[in-house]
Amino acid sequence: MEIYKLLNGIDFLVMGIYLIVLIGIGSWVSYRQKHNENLFLAQHSLGATSIGLTMWGTNVGPSMLIASCSIGYTTGIVAANFSWYAFVFLFLLAFVFAPYYLQAKTSTLPEFIGTRFNQHSRELLAWYSLVTILVSWLGMTLYAGGILVTQIMNWPLWVSITALVAISAFFTLTGGLKTVAHTNVFQMSLLIIASLTLVVFGVIKAGGVTAIYEGVPEGYWKLFLPADNPDYPFYAILLGYPVLGIWFWCTDQSMVQSVLAAKSLKHGRLGTATCGYLKILDMFIFFLPGVICLILFPNLGNPDEAYMTLVSELLPHGLIGLIMTVLMAALISTIASALNALGTVFTLDVYQKRFRPEASTKETIYIGRIVTVVGSFISIFLGLGIAKLQGLDLFSLFQAILGFLAPPLSAVFLVGVLWKRATSTGANAVLTFGTVASLGIGLCYLMHWPSEEAWPHFLFLSFLIFAGLCLFMIIVSLLTQTEGEVSPLPSLADTYRASGKVSAGVWTAWGILIVLMIGLYIFFN
Structure with a gap:
């Protein structure tokens, strides 16, 4: 779809204003920072709103909007489990991992693993994290974003990708995480407003909520589908998503970095709850448009065009430009957060730890x-x-x-935190041999070797790998444990006592969120 042909001067004006405001906010935050302030953790100054919007914004990219709409078009809301099921693991981050991270004054998650096990574990995880950030967060996001910008601006793909990197790097270079977090508040607020506007136009055009509910195939409003469903059987989601969830929400540097920069554990917990509330919106602003598009345009040749079809057919000029702006905002947010995480991990876990332990703040910047x-x-x-x-x-x-990236890291973090007798030898074995095994299986799966039918659903396969690696780590730990070798970290109970009483506000925020999510799962099943 050649989107640039849909745009007129008003749309480009809206997009231009957005870029000017965004760069202005980034420059203002950078100017207010003190000279030689640490760029990586925003001087532990982030509040709950900034944390929640930054985590949510990091998770939102153009592939999220466009591909979620496409899946909504073809299968209904089942893929919303990737958003709604996340509240369980955000809770795990808030009440199990975050207390350890913040009390240990952790700057990076490889540093935390180094404290729990040894420096070899830290180095293994640092390099693993760098590759993951480059491939998953940057490479794939830039590819999806470059395609979008090419369609909008009619530029060559390499120009589009370079422009995205240049704008995103500006915020990371000038102000680090604090700039990224402040611009995220603006960008994600804009995304919510624009996306809800598109949904309202779609609901009106489709004839109202009742017409949308009754106008789709059976099963489109179910979060859990039968075991024989080829796309997302319920057992694959229930067992497989937790493996992704533990890694993605609890142990991935790009996602957790804003929590590490929290003013306090209370703000970290409230920030993760804020992200949980924002994840509720995902179904309505990402997946629901696909269902609406199926009703309005049931004969699309390519479901991937569902989102842009809605935009071009329903919205007036100006609002079309706003939607294009929102897509670019999501791109820039994700790329900027990933670049900041990349710089943080390399500088603190590789350069400073191995080569220059005495490096000054100015040098690390x-x-x-x-x-x-x-x-x-x-x-x-x-x-x-x-x-x-x-x-x-x-x-x-x-x-x-x-x-296939998640099982080794999820196993090391979960077993390492919950079982004090896990050894560094067991952790390192999983980070090396377990990683090779997991990625090797993943490569065979993606290449359909020896055949596509030989493999179970990828989520269930991920669960099987994770369970095997947990067992492997436990066995190796039991075989290699020396007398007196236990975790240097305090127990979870001691961690809670040291962190102080959980405030009523935190319990209230999380209690309401849990009740809401349980209610939504009951309603949509």
Whole structure:
């Protein structure tokens, strides 16, 4: 779809105003920062709203909007489990992992693993995290975003990808996480407003809520589908998503970094709850438009065009420009957060720990900026390389890749935190041999070798790998444990006592969220 042909001067004016305001906000936040302030954790100054919007914004990309709409068009709301099921793991982050992270004054998650096990574990996880950020967060996001900007601006793909990296790197280079967080508040607020506007136009055009509810095939409003469903059987979601959820929401540097920068544990917990509330919106602003499009335009040749079809057919000029702006906002938010995480992990876990332990704050800022620039160039080539792949569904591919990246890290973090007798040898074995096994199985799965029918659903396969690696880590730990070798971390009970009483506001925020989510799952099943 050649989107640029749909735009007129008003749309480009709206997009231009957005970019000017965004750069203005970033420049203002950067100007207010003190000279030589640490760029990586925003001086532990983030409140609940900034944390929640930053986490949610990092998770939202153009593939999220466009591909979610496409899946809504073809299968209904079942894929909304990828958003709604997340509240369980956000709760796990808030009440199990975050107390450990913040009391240990953790800057990066490899640093935390180094404290729990040993420095070899920290180095293994640091390099693993760098590759994950470059491939999953930057390469694939830039490919999807580059396609979108190419359609909007009629630019060559390499120009579109380079422009996205340049704008995103600006915020990371000038103000680090604090700039990213403040611009996220503006960008994600704009995304919510614009996306809800599109849904309202769609509901009106489709004849109202009742017409939408009754106008789709049976099963479109079910979150859990039968075991024989080829797309998302219920057992694959129930067992497989937790593996992705633990890694993605609790142990991935790009997602957790804003919690590490919280003013306090209370703000971290309230921030994760804020993200949980925002995830409720995902179904209504990402997946529901696909269902609406099925009613209005049931004969689309390519379901991936569902989102842009709604935009072009329902919205007037000006609002079309606003939607294009929202898509770019989602892109810039995700890329900027990933670049900041990349610089943080390399500078603190590789450069400072291995080469320059005595490095000053000024020096780490300088190295972090160099890494951001180098990472930007690498991500451009990765995005262009992924563009060479043909015949792949980007959303399904992204989820499958996460499904095979997640098991080793989820196993190491979960067993390491919950079982004090887990050893560094067991953790390192999982981070090396377990990673090779998981990625090897994933490669065979994606290449359909020996045959497509030989493999179960990728989510269920991810669960099987995770369970096997947990057992492997326990066995190796029992065989290699030396006398007196236990976790240097305090127990969860001691961690809670040291962190102080959980406030009534935190319990209230989380209690309401849990009741809401249980109610939604009951209603949609």
